Amino acid sequence: MTTVRWMRSLAAPEDIGALVAARCGLTVTGCELVRSLTNDVYRVRATGGDVACKVYGAGRWSVSEVAWEQDLAAHLAAHGVTAATPVPLDDAVHGTALGGTAVRDTTVHGTAVHDTTVHGKAGRGKAGRGTLVGTIDAPEGIRPFTVTAWATSAKPRPPWSDALFHRYGAALARFHLAADSFVSDHPARTGDPLSTLDQSLRWIGDPMVHEVAAAARPFLTGVVDIGVRHGDASLDNIQVTDGGVLLWHDFDLAGVGPRAADLTGAHGGAHWDTVLDGYTTLRPIDTGGIVALRVVELVRNIAWHLRDKVAMRGTESVGEGWVDRELESLRELRDRL
Structure with missing residues (x-):
């Protein structure tokens, strides 16, 4: 049988x-x-x-x-x-x-x-x-x-103001500060950027992706400020209470790694300076390797869409446009390394 x-x-x-x-x-x-x-x-x-x-x-x-x-x-x-x-x-x-x-x-x-x-x-x-x-x-x-x-508060909604992104930066700093005292009897997830990069590249044939990854690699060896990070610190994983407090949820990508990686989604955007100012009002952060960390995130996302998502949703899912958007973001980073 x-x-x-x-x-x-x-x-x-x-x-x-x-x-x-x-x-x-x-x-x-x-x-x-x-x-x-x-x-x-x-x-x-x-x-x-x-x-x-x-x-x-x-x-x-x-x-x-x-x-x-x-x-x-x-x-x-x-x-x-x-x-x-x-x-x-x-x-x-x-x-x-x-x-x-x-x-x-x-x-x-x-x-x-x-x-x-x-x-x-x-x-x-x-x-x-x-x-x-x-x-x-x-x-x-x-x-x-x-x-x-069940978290009952609503997600942030437009308009996307500087005030919101300043609070977002501060909320991320509060996450990292609270996590400093976290201990568990269970083994932590760990995320080494170089290992993540190497594992992801195995599933990607595009020469441009390998070129940008090679340019990012030297900047990943000196990344500091290792600790518990959220792993998916986007506005999609924020909720706003009636009192205006920003709370985090969805920790299934959390682990120990470079905490600056939690800021890669905001880096380079229109509100980046505001996010960084909100964050650094509560704790310092070394952003020296943040462009290289963003490359790792994009390469990981591309590999996930080409391999893991196809296994769950089929090859038609590649045509949804996510891979093309991530590739375009990588091209934009190529000259910033």
């Missing part, structure tokens, strides 16, 4: 809602899929406040790495940097059958859902009782899942 391998599966929203109800002790009134790409994010509506359930793609991050991310989110929430507070999974909840046969672990239509065990002990987080990460035995492999409070 021919074995068919799965690239990615998608859980039914009603089963995710039942899972969250069983594991978090919540009264769930509904569940909807919000987005699905690398990870699947569900909004679970519950009495007392909605929560987000994120089901991570198989083989992307280990359970330990997701537990580190959840510890980071709990730490940042305690410092007022995020409202996406992790919701612990109840260790005592077992034997619940959700559309499947009752077994020791929760099942979702016959798919086992387990507690997380890391380094021989339960992956207990700092947010309270229970674990912060569970796993689902999906057809394509083990998929970690987490539950966090």
Whole structure:
């Protein structure tokens, strides 16, 4: 018999809602899929406040790495940097059958859902009782899942004023300052720019990309100010409270690396000086290698669109224009190295 391998599966929203109800002790009134790409994010509506359930793609991050991310989110929430507070999974909840046969672990239509065990002990987080990460035995492999409070504030909206970008720079500095005191029992994700560059280039044949990457390489060896960075510090991952406070969310690309890389998206834009001024009102930052770090980010993005996204969405996704835009950005950087 021919074995068919799965690239990615998608859980039914009603089963995710039942899972969250069983594991978090919540009264769930509904569940909807919000987005699905690398990870699947569900909004679970519950009495007392909605929560987000994120089901991570198989083989992307280990359970330990997701537990580190959840510890980071709990730490940042305690410092007022995020409202996406992790919701612990109840260790005592077992034997619940959700559309499947009752077994020791929760099942979702016959798919086992387990507690997380890391380094021989339960992956207990700092947010309270229970674990912060569970796993689902999906057809394509083990998929970690987490539950966090649903961030109710809105994203920033136009007009894109200098005042907003000044607050954005300050909010990023607050993230980095809060992360300085972060510790976790779980191993941190690490991001070495040179390794990222080399791994990404393997999937790109365009000579121009290799030319620009070669020009950037010497500037990456002297990058300083290594620490916990957000990894995707765009306005898309900012929410604004009613009081005007900017809060961060979506930490699945966070890790230890050059913190200046969090500023690459703003560098060279119309509001760059304002962003930098907002940031440096709270902490200094060395931006000497920022153009080279931007090259690494663009090359990584191109490789992701050519390889990872094609695996999930098919070759038609290349025609969406993302690769062409990133290539054009690289051409613009070529003369600035």
